[in-house]
Amino acid sequence: MRILWVGTVALIMVMSIFCFAGFCIQSEIDRCVEKLQKRYESMQDFQAAFVQETHLSSIKRVEKGEGTVYFKKKAKMYWEYEKPTKQKIILDGQTLWFYIPEEKQVMKNNFSVLPSHIVADLFRGQINIQLKFKVIFIQQEIKDGKERIVLTLVPIIYDPTIAKLSLWIDPDTYLITRSSLEDEFGNKTILIFFNIKVDKGIDDSRFTFKPPPGVEIFEPPQL
16 A cells, blocks of 8 residues: 555646746747747847748759848748849839849739738738747757757648747747748758848849839739
């Protein structure tokens, strides 16, 4: 009987430790997510250089690109790719443009009817992470002598374009330095940000686009 009692006490103690650890982990997740959201909600603008890797599972190929990116409150965004080919993605708050100078073509979209994107929404400070995602993992990572917090998120509501999203966060600034997005087909897009600058007063003209002469404009039918 004494052995059984001792075993029961030991089991209760172990369960208590695991419950407390789970509480601590959840509390840490909540704290981290809250600080991350507040950081991006408080920003007026953001700019950085980036490197992008797109891993295509079906053909076992990796496509790489690099350039600069700018975000500003009121749904303004500008991606300028220098490699592998020059192209621009501009959002002026209402219209989303995809411009490839080499092909002399531009795609014009009404932004209000397009599906939102987690990374873009987060950088514009327009998303409640825990309303749309479950944070399933949090860890500390040290690489090249730099510490990072890594959050892994999965959507609460099924989305074929997002199976898992991982974010690498600088614990000093709570800025995202890297993201990795995987879809249900195994494709993965990695973005690495560096030379990050915040609230430098980016002029609205950065997000204005006027198609050059001779450029063909395509507009998809409105659904």
